[in-house]
Amino acid sequence: MILKRILTAAAVVIAVLYAGDWIWFSHQTSTPGGGLGSVTYYYASALKDGKAEVYFDQPQTEVCARSIFPHAGYNPCWYENRRSNIRTVD
Secondary structure, three states: OHHHHHHHHHHHHHHHHHHHHHHHHHHHHHOOOOOEEEEEEEEEEEOOOOOEEEEEEEEEEEEEEOOOOOEOOEOEHHHHHHOOOEEEEO
8 A cells, every 4th residue: 555655656746847847948949049059979890809999080960959848859968968979880
């Protein structure tokens, strides 16, 4: 009985947090220059000796959402910044 109440309360808190984050994101994207950010990363190619050749002359940018949760098909900026700036291509 108590476990059911705890799970219900946790689900309600997460739903309210997501709804608030969506409202904040929608408000920020309606203003010019707000709500969306960008992250720069570089491609790398794996070499046979285990090293990688990084192509710094071709920086790539990825759009991200300035929010806690993913919105509008974009990952949150805090998540994108935690990932490596070098992405290995097979």
